[in-house]
Amino acid sequence: xxxxxxxxxxxxxxxxxxxxxxxxxxxxxxxxxxxxxxxxxxxxxxxxxxxxxxxxxxxxxxxxxxxxxxxxxxxxxxxxxxxxxxxxxxxxxxxxxxxxxxxxxxxxxxxxxxxxxxxxxxx
Numbered sequence: 669x670x671x672x673x674x675x676x677x678x679x680x681x682x683x684x685x686x687x688x689x690x691x692x693x694x695x696x697x698x699x700x701x702x703x704x705x706x707x708x709x710x711x712x713x714x715x716x717x718x719x720x721x722x723x724x725x726x727x728x729x730x731x732x733x734x735x736x737x738x739x740x741x742x743x744x745x746x747x748x749x750x751x752x753x754x755x756x757x758x759x760x761x762x763x764x765x766x767x768x769x770x771x772x773x774x775x776x777x778x779x780x781x782x783x784x785x786x787x788x789x790x791x
Contacts, residue, residue: 675761678768685712685771704779711778712771719770723763731759 689709696706724735733741733756741748742756 671761675764678764681768682716682764682771685709685716689713708775708779712775715774716767716771718774720763720767722770723766727759727763731755 689706689712692706692709696703731738738756738759741752742760743753745753748756
């Protein structure tokens with residue numbers, strides 16, 4: 669149950685952040701404000717994409733299905749069988765969590781990085 673809630677929250681976050689980024693960019697173009705928010709949202713989106721790509725490339729080589737087929741196999745036990753469906757679900761869950769983790773890590777770094785560097789410089 670906890671994993672399902674985390675997965676649902678992760679998917680909502682991965683869908684919402686590009687929308688937030690687009691809204692912040694539009695606001696930035698109109699008012700010349702909220703530049704830091706754009707940086708944090710962009711960092712999240714890029715970090716999530718990078719984390720997902722990296723994690724997908726770490727999937728063992730004995731998993732020969734491409735990403736699109738893995739998505740299909742994760743919801744179609746009749747066509748691929750329950751064993752393949754469960755494996756595809758597990759792989760996609762790990763990739764999703766890696767996306768969100770890397771996105772959050774990138775966003776937090778973008779938000780807190782300049783403050784931490786300033787504190788380190790001024791001792």
